[in-house]
Amino acid sequence: MSSVLYDVPGPAARARNRTFGIVGVAALVALLGFIVWRFAEAGAFSARMWEWITYINIQYLLLDALWNTVRAFLVAAVLSLLFGAVFAAGRLSDHKWISGPSTVIVELFRAVPLLILIFILYYGLSQGAGIDISAFWAVVLGLMLYNGSVLAEVFRAGINAVPRGQREAAYALGLRKTGVMTNVLLPQAVRSMLPTILSQLVVVLKDTALGFIILYPELLYQARFLGSQNQLGAPILQVAIVIAIIYIGLCLILTGISNLVEKRLTRGPKATKPADPADDLKVDVPVR
Amino acid sequence: MNVLLDNLGVFVDGFTGTLSLFVVAAIGSLILGTVIAGMRVSPVPVLRVFGSAYVTILRNTPLTLVLFFFAFAYPRLELVDLSFFTLASIGLTVYTAAFVCEVVRSGINTVPVGQAEASRALGFTFTQTLGQVVLPQAMRATVPPMTNVQIALLKNTTIASGFAVVNAGGIYATLSELGYNVLVGLLWVALIFVLLVMPLTYLQRRLDARWSPSR
Numbered sequence: 001m002s003s004v005l006y007d008v009p010g011p012a013a014r015a016r017n018r019t020f021g022i023v024g025v026a027a028l029v030a031l032l033g034f035i036v037w038r039f040a041e042a043g044a045f046s047a048r049m050w051e052w053i054t055y056i057n058i059q060y061l062l063l064d065a066l067w068n069t070v071r072a073f074l075v076a077a078v079l080s081l082l083f084g085a086v087f088a089a090g091r092l093s094d095h096k097w098i099s100g101p102s103t104v105i106v107e108l109f110r111a112v113p114l115l116i117l118i119f120i121l122y123y124g125l126s127q128g129a130g131i132d133i134s135a136f137w138a139v140v141l142g143l144m145l146y147n148g149s150v151l152a153e154v155f156r157a158g159i160n161a162v163p164r165g166q167r168e169a170a171y172a173l174g175l176r177k178t179g180v181m182t183n184v185l186l187p188q189a190v191r192s193m194l195p196t197i198l199s200q201l202v203v204v205l206k207d208t209a210l211g212f213i214i215l216y217p218e219l220l221y222q223a224r225f226l227g228s229q230n231q232l233g234a235p236i237l238q239v240a241i242v243i244a245i246i247y248i249g250l251c252l253i254l255t256g257i258s259n260l261v262e263k264r265l266t267r268g269p270k271a272t273k274p275a276d277p278a279d280d281l282k283v284d285v286p287v288r
Numbered sequence: 289m290n291v292l293l294d295n296l297g298v299f300v301d302g303f304t305g306t307l308s309l310f311v312v313a314a315i316g317s318l319i320l321g322t323v324i325a326g327m328r329v330s331p332v333p334v335l336r337v338f339g340s341a342y343v344t345i346l347r348n349t350p351l352t353l354v355l356f357f358f359a360f361a362y363p364r365l366e367l368v369d370l371s372f373f374t375l376a377s378i379g380l381t382v383y384t385a386a387f388v389c390e391v392v393r394s395g396i397n398t399v400p401v402g403q404a405e406a407s408r409a410l411g412f413t414f415t416q417t418l419g420q421v422v423l424p425q426a427m428r429a430t431v432p433p434m435t436n437v438q439i440a441l442l443k444n445t446t447i448a449s450g451f452a453v454v455n456a457g458g459i460y461a462t463l464s465e466l467g468y469n470v471l472v473g474l475l476w477v478a479l480i481f482v483l484l485v486m487p488l489t490y491l492q493r494r495l496d497a498r499w500s501p502s503r
Contacts, residue, residue, distance in 0.1 A: 005329055005331075005414060017332050020335070024338065038367060042366060112443075112478040112481050115446045119474055120471065123464070124471035128471020207350065210352055210447065220356055243353065244357070247350055247353055248349055
């Protein structure tokens with residue numbers, strides 16, 4: 001699509017593009033060079049500042065932190081999928097007394113910042129109600145409430161996007177409500193929802209980093225800890241770089257899986273396409 | 289109610305911090321994101337590569353890590369001395385711009401191909417095609433997802449409270465020092481956020497109803 005915005009470049013345009021390209025690369029290299037130079041000035045590349053990563057204990061510490069991050073992600077992902085499924089079913093219910101409260105809960109948890117939810121679970125409940133929740137569960141439950149609500153909306157939109165005839169035909173064949181949902185609507189909806197669900201899971205993974213603020217010992221927390229150790233030379237820049245690579249790597253793996261799934265789904269028999277052209281715009285709505 | 293009324297000053301300060309971060313980062317990210325979206329569809333290959341690399345990296349980095357970098361690592365570089373507020377605004381802008389870019393790009397994709405082809409036939413350059421024909425039409429279709437991105441930004445500003453920026457996320461700490469009930473305080477904060485998000489959602493519906501392209 002992007003190629004229709006400009007003509008196939010002729011000789012003059014090619015020369016101009018080349019100039020722009022060279023200027024762009026030069027500017028980029030200059031910027032990166034400047035940053036690297038500042039890093040070097042600050043002693044970021046001296047062997048002393050990288051010494052920390054050679055200690056076996058610190059490597060174990062990092063692995064432990066990585067496990068804590070992944071553990072929180074896995075539990076939170078499963079719980080938010082469950083939460084999402086339950087509340088999507090609740091919102092789609094024909095009974096007002098179920099769909100009403102479900103709608104309120106979903107809308108409420110979507111509007112409150114995740115960090116505030118985590119604070120309520122971690123500080124609020126222990127002080128106000130005497131319920132003590134560990135940092136791990138505060139992070140996991142916070143993630144579940146927020147991402148579960150977002151996923152509930154995704155599920156609901158996916159099921160509503162299945163053409164109406166499918167539902168009507170199923171009812172006409174004499175299926176009950178549950179049968180229509182599980183045998184007809186869900187299998188078709190899941191196909192169209194899967195990429196969005198997976199990209200929401202990337203959000204869950206990213207948000208485990210919030211645990212840092214309530215001192216859950218995940219990657220970022222250990223980064224802060226290592227970076228302030230004076231006997232290691234306080235290598236916070238170096239630790240931050242390593243942690244960033246780990247996080248981006250983890251998220252890229254998940255994003256890669258989601259792209260792969262999307263490709264496979266579009267290759268097979270057509271997934272239910274939303275009829276409304278405005279829905280083409282669904283950029284897997286990057287909530288957060 | 290006491291917790292709110294007794295500490296009105298704390299709440300006002302906190303939410304002033306949140307809203308000023310939001311306004312600065314919202315304007316910044318809209319501009320930066322649109323520029324990067326322009327790069328991603330531009331005829332210059334280098335800029336396209338830079339644009340996609342930027343979006344890929346930033347979309348896959350936790351915001352906490354971005355702010356962590358600006359708060360702890362940046363001062364070590366000994367460049368210009370910036371306040372935590374400025375650093376947090378830069379961090380939020382840089383992060384949100386990646387999402388704005390994606391929204392603008394998908395908006396560009398909703399504009400019928402004929403529009404761009406017609407402007408090329410009229411001899412418009414790339415900048416003219418994008419700036420005068422495609423983007424104005426694309427903007428209309430991007431209202432709902434763009435509002436979602438900005439609502440997410442409003443909520444994300446609370447994360448900056450973990451890095452010594454005065455805002456709504458830090459209200460609980462002040463209340464805790466003063467000996468008030470933290471749970472009640474936090475529930476008030478949550479309620480105020482719900483009230484702040486509601487007009488944005490309302491605006492989204494109104495603008496969408498008025499502007500959405502009827503194709």
